[in-house]
Amino acid sequence: MTLSKLFALSSVSAALLLAGCGPKTPSEPADETAVDDGYTLVAGHENRLAIYQPVDLTADLSHLSTNQKEMVALLIEASEIMDDLFWQQAYPGDKDELLDNIHDPDLRRFVTINYGPWDRLNNNTPVVNGFAEKPAGANFYPADMSKEEFEAADFDGKINLYTMVMRNEQGELFSVPYSDVFHEELMEAADLLRQASKLAENEAFANYLAMRATAFESNQYQASDFAWMDMTDNAIDVVIGPIETYEDQLYGYRAGFESYVLIKDMEWSQRLEKYAAYLPELQQGLPVAAEYKAEVPGAGAQLNAYDVVYYAGHSNAGSKTIAINLPNDEQVQLEKGTRRLQLKNAMRAKFDEILVPIADELIVPEQRKHITFDAFFANTMFHEVAHGLGIKNTITGEGPVRQALKEHASPLEEGKADILGLYMVTQLLEKGVLTDGQLEDFYTTFLAGIFRSVRFGAASAHGKANMIRFNYFAEAGAFTRNEQGQYAVDMDAMRSAMASLSEKILTLQGDGDYDGVGQLFDEMGNVSPQLQADLDRLSEANIPVDITFNQGKQQLGL
Numbered sequence: 001m002t003l004s005k006l007f008a009l010s011s012v013s014a015a016l017l018l019a020g021c022g023p024k025t026p027s028e029p030a031d032e033t034a035v036d037d038g039y040t041l042v043a044g045h046e047n048r049l050a051i052y053q054p055v056d057l058t059a060d061l062s063h064l065s066t067n068q069k070e071m072v073a074l075l076i077e078a079s080e081i082m083d084d085l086f087w088q089q090a091y092p093g094d095k096d097e098l099l100d101n102i103h104d105p106d107l108r109r110f111v112t113i114n115y116g117p118w119d120r121l122n123n124n125t126p127v128v129n130g131f132a133e134k135p136a137g138a139n140f141y142p143a144d145m146s147k148e149e150f151e152a153a154d155f156d157g158k159i160n161l162y163t164m165v166m167r168n169e170q171g172e173l174f175s176v177p178y179s180d181v182f183h184e185e186l187m188e189a190a191d192l193l194r195q196a197s198k199l200a201e202n203e204a205f206a207n208y209l210a211m212r213a214t215a216f217e218s219n220q221y222q223a224s225d226f227a228w229m230d231m232t233d234n235a236i237d238v239v240i241g242p243i244e245t246y247e248d249q250l251y252g253y254r255a256g257f258e259s260y261v262l263i264k265d266m267e268w269s270q271r272l273e274k275y276a277a278y279l280p281e282l283q284q285g286l287p288v289a290a291e292y293k294a295e296v297p298g299a300g301a302q303l304n305a306y307d308v309v310y311y312a313g314h315s316n317a318g319s320k321t322i323a324i325n326l327p328n329d330e331q332v333q334l335e336k337g338t339r340r341l342q343l344k345n346a347m348r349a350k351f352d353e354i355l356v357p358i359a360d361e362l363i364v365p366e367q368r369k370h371i372t373f374d375a376f377f378a379n380t381m382f383h384e385v386a387h388g389l390g391i392k393n394t395i396t397g398e399g400p401v402r403q404a405l406k407e408h409a410s411p412l413e414e415g416k417a418d419i420l421g422l423y424m425v426t427q428l429l430e431k432g433v434l435t436d437g438q439l440e441d442f443y444t445t446f447l448a449g450i451f452r453s454v455r456f457g458a459a460s461a462h463g464k465a466n467m468i469r470f471n472y473f474a475e476a477g478a479f480t481r482n483e484q485g486q487y488a489v490d491m492d493a494m495r496s497a498m499a500s501l502s503e504k505i506l507t508l509q510g511d512g513d514y515d516g517v518g519q520l521f522d523e524m525g526n527v528s529p530q531l532q533a534d535l536d537r538l539s540e541a542n543i544p545v546d547i548t549f550n551q552g553k554q555q556l557g558l
Helices: 003-009 032-037 046-050 066-090 095-100 105-114 147-152 183-199 203-218 222-229 266-284 330-336 344-362 365-370 373-386 401-431 439-454 461-476 491-511 514-524 529-540
Strands: 052-056 163-167 173-177 236-242 257-264 302-313 323-326 339-343 479-481 487-489 546-550
Touching: 046 105, 052 344, 066 095, 066 183, 066 236, 066 257, 066 302, 095 105, 183 203, 203 222, 203 236, 222 330, 257 339, 266 302, 266 339, 266 373, 266 401, 302 344, 323 373, 339 344, 339 373, 344 373, 344 439, 344 529, 344 546, 365 439, 365 487, 373 401, 373 439, 401 439, 401 461, 401 491, 401 514, 439 461, 439 487, 439 491, 439 529, 461 491, 461 514, 491 514
Parallel strands: 052 546, 302 339
Antiparallel strands: 163 173, 236 257, 257 302, 323 339, 479 487
């Protein structure tokens, strides 16, 4: 049964909240005249349409066998289904009706990149006339549901990652498993994964694909997460299914569909293997009281480099992910650790197209030599590794940090990973484990990286995390700004700020301090007028905010 049919069967007005209009069913336009004439760009947003730099997403597949190439093609087909499912989760309307009635190709492209009529890198501001603000709960919840109503309600699957919340005929809230809501699509995806499994030359990967297919049918994903952790030497990989909860900005309880199809870079992966072994030692050295670092990171953590050949769904919406740390399941993390996947070709594209031009504009000339791809790669990599550090369960008996901090959990976790990633770089460099580059490279590239990610806006978990860190560092004197509007790192002050912010975030997580995190976001999660003026200079210099991909089987010659 499709999502629109389920919404129609419930009494929900699954609302496409259009300005000046009452509740609509998902496919019903707000204004027939507006649709007939075509949807148009909101005035004043003309400069936003060019913020994404197109990049060809390719990789060398010449070393793959015929079966492996066929398997990659099947995984891309399954990924295309994930893309459609994420549209249904992100946009409470009819995708085809929306896109077909946008006649401006640049606006249609922008809406496609954003999976709806909102600008993800500008606080989800509407860019299409007739649309109001994006619902914080996207399409995971009834549009007319308040937080008070949700918290007062008692129903099965209330905080289940893999359910949609709807209303019954009496107007009461209830949940429906993804496996029911998206039954036809998930059955098709499961069939494609099973076909791919039969072509897999790696037994562990074949097993994972078969188990992930079963998860699509059963709505139970943990077993396949464990199976994914058991893979170590497969040349091809796929991250697929309902995974991240960033799209649910109401609570962070519900997972969005996404996919990455990946080709492993064996040479780079061998270079990275040694770092994961230092996690337990680094955990014990965290600058926080002992009770906040008592958990032991899983010993099975893996660190590898990949070329990504296809993005779909959440991973493809707005800003593009360049590194992955999964699974998110706390039990899997504690027992097995996580896998950290560095997406090298996408990372290189962002470095060349965005980070270097930003540094040329905003970093003092004498420190620009410290902006290096190796430092960018390492900072990004250790951000993902650092997700495994710290604390997953509160020390106050409030359960997992994710549940205690609700919608604040994801942005605070991203902030933790950023700052602890820098802590890891510092420690490993001083231990002589990390041998490429000098500390100034990592700190200066880190500062330039903040400017890059702050442009993602407050609607992004990563953007919020960067704003907090920028403002915290500014107050601590971790950098200075000259009369030309160029920034310089103060090495000692940045190191001190890194330690104190690490302690603050880890304590907030361990205490499950929802109100404290909210206060931190209110005080430091905003862009100051001076910073905004500096960011505007980047736009005036035509430096893209992010990249978008020309991708698919044709792009790869499949």
